[in-house]
Structures are given as C-alpha cells and as structure tokens.
Amino acid sequence: MAIIGGTLATLKRGQKGVIRAINSADPQVQRLMVLGLVEGTEVEHASSAIGGDPMEFRLFGCGISLRLEHARHFEVVPVGAGD
Amino acid sequence: MTSSTEIRVPANEITVAKRIDASIAVVGNPNSGKSTLFNRLTGLKQRIGNYPGVTVEKHIGLLKTDDKVIELVDLPGTHSLSAHSLEEQIAVDVIFGRMAGTKAPDGVLAVLDATNLYQGLFLVQQLVELELPTVVALTMNDAAEKSGIQVDTAELGALLGVPVYPVVATTGAGLDMLRHALAGIRELTPPRRVRIWPELTAAAERLSEDAREPLRFAELERLLIDGPTESNQLIVGKLSDVARSEIDAVRAGLFEDEPPIARDARIRYTWVRGVLGKVQKSAPAYVTWRSKVTDFLNLPVPGTIGLFFVMAIVFQAVFAWATPVMDAIDAVSSSLSGLVFERLGDSAFSSLIADGVIAGVGSVVVFLPQILILFLFIILLEDSGYLARAAYLMDRAMRSVGLSGQSIIPMISSFACAVPGIMATRVIPNRRDRIATIMAAPFMTCSARLPVYALLIAAFVPATKVGFLNLQGLVLLGLYLFGIVMGILTALIMRKTALRGPKPPFALMLPEFRRPNLQTVAIQLLGRAKVFLKRAGTVIFAVAVVVWALAYFPRADDLPADLDANTAAAMQMEQSWLGRAGKVVEPVFEPLGWDWRVSSAVIASFPAREVVVAVLGTVYAVGDDADEGTLSGRLKSATRPDGSKVFTLPMVIGLLIFYACCLQCAATLAIIRRETNSWRWPIFAWTYMTAIGYVGALLAFQLGSA
Numbered sequence: 152m153a154i155i156g157g158t159l160a161t162l163k164r165g166q167k168g169v170i171r172a173i174n175s176a177d178p179q180v181q182r183l184m185v186l187g188l189v190e191g192t193e194v195e196h197a198s199s200a201i202g203g204d205p206m207e208f209r210l211f212g213c214g215i216s217l218r219l220e221h222a223r224h225f226e227v228v229p230v231g232a233g234d
Numbered sequence: 235m236t237s238s239t240e241i242r243v244p245a246n247e248i249t250v251a252k253r254i255d256a257s258i259a260v261v262g263n264p265n266s267g268k269s270t271l272f273n274r275l276t277g278l279k280q281r282i283g284n285y286p287g288v289t290v291e292k293h294i295g296l297l298k299t300d301d302k303v304i305e306l307v308d309l310p311g312t313h314s315l316s317a318h319s320l321e322e323q324i325a326v327d328v329i330f331g332r333m334a335g336t337k338a339p340d341g342v343l344a345v346l347d348a349t350n351l352y353q354g355l356f357l358v359q360q361l362v363e364l365e366l367p368t369v370v371a372l373t374m375n376d377a378a379e380k381s382g383i384q385v386d387t388a389e390l391g392a393l394l395g396v397p398v399y400p401v402v403a404t405t406g407a408g409l410d411m412l413r414h415a416l417a418g419i420r421e422l423t424p425p426r427r428v429r430i431w432p433e434l435t436a437a438a439e440r441l442s443e444d445a446r447e448p449l450r451f452a453e454l455e456r457l458l459i460d461g462p463t464e465s466n467q468l469i470v471g472k473l474s475d476v477a478r479s480e481i482d483a484v485r486a487g488l489f490e491d492e493p494p495i496a497r498d499a500r501i502r503y504t505w506v507r508g509v510l511g512k513v514q515k516s517a518p519a520y521v522t523w524r525s526k527v528t529d530f531l532n533l534p535v536p537g538t539i540g541l542f543f544v545m546a547i548v549f550q551a552v553f554a555w556a557t558p559v560m561d562a563i564d565a566v567s568s569s570l571s572g573l574v575f576e577r578l579g580d581s582a583f584s585s586l587i588a589d590g591v592i593a594g595v596g597s598v599v600v601f602l603p604q605i606l607i608l609f610l611f612i613i614l615l616e617d618s619g620y621l622a623r624a625a626y627l628m629d630r631a632m633r634s635v636g637l638s639g640q641s642i643i644p645m646i647s648s649f650a651c652a653v654p655g656i657m658a659t660r661v662i663p664n665r666r667d668r669i670a671t672i673m674a675a676p677f678m679t680c681s682a683r684l685p686v687y688a689l690l691i692a693a694f695v696p697a698t699k700v701g702f703l704n705l706q707g708l709v710l711l712g713l714y715l716f717g718i719v720m721g722i723l724t725a726l727i728m729r730k731t732a733l734r735g736p737k738p739p740f741a742l743m744l745p746e747f748r749r750p751n752l753q754t755v756a757i758q759l760l761g762r763a764k765v766f767l768k769r770a771g772t773v774i775f776a777v778a779v780v781v782w783a784l785a786y787f788p789r790a791d792d793l794p795a796d797l798d799a800n801t802a803a804a805m806q807m808e809q810s811w812l813g814r815a816g817k818v819v820e821p822v823f824e825p826l827g828w829d830w831r832v833s834s835a836v837i838a839s840f841p842a843r844e845v846v847v848a849v850l851g852t853v854y855a856v857g858d859d860a861d862e863g864t865l866s867g868r869l870k871s872a873t874r875p876d877g878s879k880v881f882t883l884p885m886v887i888g889l890l891i892f893y894a895c896c897l898q899c900a901a902t903l904a905i906i907r908r909e910t911n912s913w914r915w916p917i918f919a920w921t922y923m924t925a926i927g928y929v930g931a932l933l934a935f936q937l938g939s940a
Binding site: 173175176178179180181182184185186187189190191197198199200201202204205207210211212215216217218221 | 313314316350351353381495503510532533534535537538622626744
C-alpha cells in the first residue's frame with residue numbers, strides 16, 4: 152500500500168490527526184497497531200527527542216513513543232494547524 | 235500435572251500454602267497499577283520464584299478472607315493475548331493453563347487503568363472471551379477523576395458482562411468489596427461471549443466441529459489470529475483431521491491478504507472506541523501540575539539536560555552514600571576477624587572462620603548498600619514513569635551503538651557497580667539487547683577498580699603537569715574512557731555476531747508522571763535484596779572460602795621462629811597452593827612482565843579485583859624495611875632474581891589495561907549466571923574479557939619495553 156498524504160512523521164508538534172491508512176506489512180507496525188494506533192483513531196504529536204527521533208504521540212490520554220522509520224507507515228489526516 | 239502447591243518453598247513457609255480454594259491470574263497492561271494492587275491484596279504473604287527455563291520472575295501471593303485462601307499469580311504485564319515478548323508469552327501461557335509447574339487459573343482478575351481505558355479494554359475484552367470467571371478491578375480512579383474522566387462502572391460492567399469494582403490501591407478504597415468478590419470467584423458465572431467480530435466466531439465454530447477434545451473459543455481465536463505457531467500446537471492437536479487440514483484456508487478466507495494481527499487490532503479497537511463513547515463522560519486530558527512538568531520535560535533539550543541531571547544525582551548517591559556504609563561493613567568484618575583470632579588463637583579453624591567465613595560473608599554484604607540505593611532510585615524512577623522517558627530520550631544515541639534507549643540506565647549504573655547494573659537490565663524487553671547490555675556493562679569502570687587504579691597510578695605515573703592537567707588524573711580519565719569504548723565495541727560486535735537479529739520493535743509506552751506507592755517500592759526493594767543474597771551471595775561466599783583455602787594450605791610449618799610477621803606471611807604465601815599456582819602460571823604471564831608474585835595476586839583477586847591490592851601487600855612484604863615502606867614504595871623497589879625491576883612503566887600500563895578489562899569479580903559472574911539463567915554467558919564474558927586484558931597488557935609491555 153502506498154502512502155500518499157501526510158504521515159505521523161510529518162505531524163507538527165501539538166498537532167492532531169486521525170489515522171486513515173496503515174502500511175501494516177512490517178511486524179513492528181503491527182505491534183504498534185496492537186498498542187492502539189489503528190485506522191480511525193485520533194492522535195496528537197506530543198513531543199520528540201533531540202533530532203526529532205523518536206517521537207511521542209498521545210491517544211486517548213496515553214503516550215506512545217515510536218521511531219521515525221515506523222511513524223512514516225501511518226497515513227494521517229491532520230486536524231487543526233498545530234503550533 | 236503438577237499443582238502450584240508443589241513449588242519448593244522453605245519449610246517454615248509451607249504452612250501458608252496447605253489449602254488453596256482458588257487460583258486467580260492477575261492480568262493487566264504494564265503500568266496499570268497491577269503490582270500495586272497485587273501488593274495491596276497480598277501484603278507480605280508473597281514469594282518470588284522463576285518460571286521454568288527462563289529468567290522471568292513468578293510472583294505468587296495469598297489473599298486470606300475469613301473462610302477462604304485464594305492464591306493470586308501476578309502475571310507480567312501484557313497488551314494483548316497475542317504475545318510479542320517473552321514476558322507476554324509467559325502471561326499468555328499461564329492464562330491458557332499450559333505453563334509447566336503452574337496450574338490453570340480458576341479465574342481472572344483483570345486490572346483496568348481508568349486513565350488508560352483505551353488500551354486496557356483492548357486486553358480486557360480478550361480476557362472476557364476466555365470464558366473464565368472474571369472480575370475487573372478499575373484502578374487509578376482518583377487520578378482519572380482529577381484529570382476529568384468519569385467512568386460509568388455499571389454501564390462498563392454491563393457491556394463487558396463481568397462485575398467491575400472501582401478501587402484506589404494507594405488509599406485502600408474499594409478493596410474490601412474486591413476481596414469479597416475474589417473469594418467467591420468460583421461461584422461466579424463465566425461471562426457470555428462478546429460478539430464483536432461475527433466472522434471470527436463463525437470461523438472458530440467451523441474449526442471446532444468434530445474436535446477430539448473440547449476447545450475453548452479463546453483458544454480457537456488465538457489459533458486463527460496467530461496461526462499454527464509452536465505455542466498453538468496444543469490447540470491444533472485437539473482439532474479433528476478435517477479441521478486441521480482446513481486451518482490455512484479458513485484463515486485465508488477470514489483475513490484475505492491483510493496481516494491477521496492488523497485486522498484483529500483494527501476491529502477490536504473500533505469496538506473499544508464505541509465503548510469509550512458510552513462509559514466515559516469526558517475525554518481524558520492532562521490537567522494537573524504534572525502536565526506542566528511533562529510539557530517542560532517534553533521539550534527535547536530541557537528533557538535531555540534534565541535526564542543527565544537525574545542520572546548525575548543517582549550516580550552520586552550510589553557512589554557517595556554507599557561508601558560510608560561499605561567502609562563500616564569492612565570495619566565490622568575485620569574487627570570480627572580480629573576478635574576471632576583473639577579468642578580462639580591462631581589455628582586453621584580460626585583462620586577459616588575469620589579469613590574465610592567472615593570475610594566471605596563480608597564480601598557479599600558489602601554489595602548491599604550499592605544495590606539497595608541504586609534500586610531505590612530505579613524503582614522510584616520506574617514507578618513514577620520517568621524511566622520510560624529516559625529510554626525515549628536516549629534511544630537515538632544508544633541505537634547508534636546497536637542497543638536501544640532502555641540500556642542507558644544499566645550502563646550508567648555500572649560505573650558504580652556492575653552487579654546492580656546487570657540486575658537493572660530487566661527493564662530491557664528484548665533478549666538480544668539485554669544480553670548485549672549485560673556483556674558491555676562490566677567494562678564500565680566500577681568502584682572496585684578504583685583502589686587498583688589508585689595504587690598503581692600513584693606509585694608509577696609521575697604527577698607531572700600536562701598543560702593545566704595532572705598526568706595522573708589524565709591516566710585515570712583515560713582508563714574510564716577506555717572502559718566505555720570497550721563496552722560500546724563489545725555491544726556492537728555482539729549485536730553483529732552472536733546476538734545478530736532483527737531490530738527489536740521500539741514501541742515504548744510513556745505513562746504520565748505519578749507518585750510512586752511506598753509500600754510497592756519497599757516490597758520490590760526487599761525482593762531485590764533477597765534475590766541478590768540468595769542467588770548471587772551463595773556463589774560469592776563459596777568462591778571467597780575456596781580462595782582462602784588456596785592461600786592458607788599447605789602450611790609452612792618449618793619457618794624460623796624469630797622471623798618477623800610480614801616475612802612469615804610472605805613465605806607462607808609463596809609455599810601455599812596460591813603461590814605455587816602463581817609459579818606454575820608464571821610462564822603464561824611472563825610475556826606481560828609479571829613475576830610469580832603478581833601472577834598469584836591476580837589469581838587471588840579472582841573473587842574480587844580489589845583484593846589484588848591486599849595480596850600484593852602481603853606478597854611483597856619481605857625484607858628488613860618492609861614495615862617502613864608503603865606498599866607503593868615496596869612495589870617500586872621489587873626486583874627479579876637478576877636484579878631488574880618488576881614494576882616498569884610498560885608493565886604497570888599493561889597491568890592497568892588488564893584490570894580495566896578482566897572480569898575479576900565473582901559477584902558479577904554470579905549475577906550474569908542468575909540473570910541469563912545459564913553458565914554459558916558468565917563463562918563467555920570471563921574468557922572474553924580476560925583474553926582482551928591479556929592481549930592489551932601484552933601489547934603494552936612488549937611495545938613499551940622494545
């Protein structure tokens with residue numbers, strides 16, 4: 152599956168987005184889906200470490216950190232502009 | 235079939251395990267307040283064992299009510315019944331009743347964190363499908379209410395089909411109701427099936443037709459989602475021949491070309507989102523003072539500076555607070571030894587008690603201050619949620635050396651002492667990462683290397699200035715850096731060779747900061763200390779006694795009576811097994827510039843590297859002016875039979891390199907054995923590190939003397 156729009160990796164800090172599609176072939180991406188990063192869920196980019204990798208996202212009040220290489224597999228539709 | 239009452243416990247503890255009315259598995263997400271609740275319910279009536287063949291700890295506790303004794307098994311935290319790690323696999327195996335030595339649970343206590351219902355319900359929904367009597371404990375209610383979440387427990391219970399009990403583990407609110415419910419779990423009707431995925435239910439029913447043995451829906455579901463994996467073979471064995479041949483076709487029809495785990499996660503979380511809309515009155519938000527701290531620490535640079543600040547405090551505390559206590563332990567053990575000689579006279583028996591047993595016990599107990607202080611901090615950091623954040627912040631840097639963020643705490647801790655550092659590798663979920671970290675940790679310059687460094691540097695490195703820096707200080711710094719470089723190289727090499735494997739999934743939960751519960755901290759700390767004394771302490775003690783015997787026997791009986799004590803001790807050393815061993819191995823160490831005295835001191839320091847200083851003190855204490863000169867003075871004037879100096883600068887540099895590398899520490903070896911559950915890794919680590927030390931010392935001496 153090809154990702155066309157923005158991804159979790161391109162969300163700005165403080166910006167929210169709804170996951171629209173996931174490139175789920177990678178078992179590590181499947182693991183992230185088990186943790187709740189699935190289609191239809193709204194996530195917020197909360198922070199990132201120095202260099203922008205890994206990134207922290209919040210969904211329904213819980214924080215998950217993921218590496219940039221995995222964040223690229225989640226296509227999102229941004230909600231609002233962020234800061 | 236073994237029952238849980240057969241787990242070996244000391245005789246004085248057996249009385250508590252004679253009659254058990256029900257065994258309940260305590261299941262929940264990591265960080266859901268599961269262990270705090272478990273400790274609250276069982277108090278000190280718990281014991282820690284190991285699951286067979288693995289290093290995962292088994293926590294069992296007893297819950298007593300007026301007429302019932304309920305056994306609670308605190309399982310490792312998991313997110314799903316599709317296991318991704320060893321810990322999760324153990325939890326799943328126990329739940330399904332296929333863990334050797336642990337009986338199948340009669341019921342489930344599902345721990346649900348009110349501040350993280352999203353992930354919690356994903357798991358609880360799967361637990362409900364087990365069709366076992368289930369009780370849900372809703373924890374962190376107070377925290378949830380503070381951040382504006384109201385949970386409708388009645389509605390939640392109705393949707394899940396199981397009773398939900400709100401509890402606050404820190405204050406004890408709601409615990410009586412929960413205890414009562416757990417005591418009566420056998421009378422509870424198993425929950426009805428929540429049909430959230432009709433196609434899966436239909437496929438499961440189709441597979442179960444004509445089965446050889448009755449199958450539970452949850453088992454069939456696992457088989458369909460995870461496939462006929464090794465751990466699912468038991469389930470496959472119960473199917474009829476027809477069903478067995480159809481597994482692949484049924485799965486293909488169910489999942490089409492999508493990965494099963496992905497489709498399963500999407501369907502279940504979609505259901506969870508629907509439930510959340512009904513039971514949760516407002517969306518969770520970070521509104522407390524903690525959110526301000528979190529926000530600040532989330533900025534990349536302040537967060538990283540904050541991390542180094544925290545680590546500096548921890549390192550300082552382990553180093554500074556432990557030292558006075560360790561000195562006190564040393565003082566007590568040597569005055570006890572003195573007392574033994576005073577009362578019992580000088581005999582083999584009193585020497586065994588004083589230099590063998592008391593010194594051996596001392597060498598075990600002396601590690602306790604560092605372990606307790608370091609673990610106090612690690613448990614506080616872990617329970618407050620900061621440890622996960624530290625791993626997150628350091629992940630990028632640690633990844634460049636083939637490890638992940640979780641390795642940072644064990645590595646830094648090892649600068650104080652590798653023993654608690656290696657014990658701290660439990661936070662690393664991936665086995666390959668964990669072993670690579672364990673192999674790298676002993677290279678960090680621990681506090682036991684300092685006396686060796688201090689003696690040799692003070693005696694042989696001139697205190698000249700290099701620019702505005704002291705050469706002695708520079709050499710010490712160089713040894714620290716050398717240790718770090720060797721550790722990193724080791725981790726890199728290990729991850730590329732023996733521990734080669736796919737990069738571990740890095741999906742770290744970052745919980746909100748919360749105040750740790752003191753009872754939980756105390757129980758965990760006590761557990762760590764017990765594990766160290768029992769599992770590592772015995773090995774350290776045994777090695778200490780063996781080395782004592784090697785130095786004590788055989789006795790040099792025909793020494794002239796007018797000999798001074800120092801020379802007598804040195805002559806005894808020369809003719810003991812240890813001295814003889816030193817002479818036997820002398821040719822091996824000859825190329826490093828060591829004579830038999832240095833060789834036997836190195837052998838004697840096998841249990842603890844700092845012992846080399848004391849043995850060198852004994853073995854070089856020969857001659858008229860032995861009492862006058864300091865140890866470093868005696869080393870400086872030590873000569874070979876041909877009159878040449880033993881301690882030349884290249885030889886000393888080599889000896890320093892040897893001690894920077896070698897694994898002369900019985901405690902570290904014992905703890906590696908304990909943490910990897912095999913002798914393979916400690917033997918490999920010792921051989922590898924000693925070989926590197928030998929080659930390093932050889933190069934330094936040969937190149938330096940050429």
